[in-house]
Amino acid sequence: MKPRQKRLVLVAAGLALLALAAWLISSAFQKNLVFSVTPTEVLASADRARNLRMGGLVEKGSLRRDGDGVTVDFIITDLAQRVPVRYSGILPDLFKEGKGAVVQGKLGADGVFTATEVLAKHDENYMPPDAARALKEAAEAKDKK
Known part of the structure; x- marks a missing residue:
């Protein structure tokens, strides 16, 4: 060669x-x-096998703890759609109803989002950009009605 x-x-x-x-x-x-989405986008998507990061508000009155004290059910909303979430673990100290939160996990066939991680906003001004946009659009849509 x-x-x-x-x-x-x-x-x-x-x-x-x-x-x-x-x-x-x-x-x-x-x-x-991991894609960041809003509850409206989660429900519109047919892809349930992909890991997602969903942001929105924790709906007031939706927080329920199971008997074991570790499993928690709540609803994340963007004021247009609501997605039930189930999480097993310790919630962050700043996690409260009516406040912003970000959950990471997968949407199950039963329509319940099974979270592997829950993050709470760290101050009064923070909200994930997609969630802030969705909340603004939902509020504008309500005002037009």
């Missing part, structure tokens, strides 16, 4: 390895990618 052919084979092998590495990185990102 001539030196030129060896160089060509090495360049081709290098490009193939680079393409393989790019594909592996891309597939790892796709598996761990």
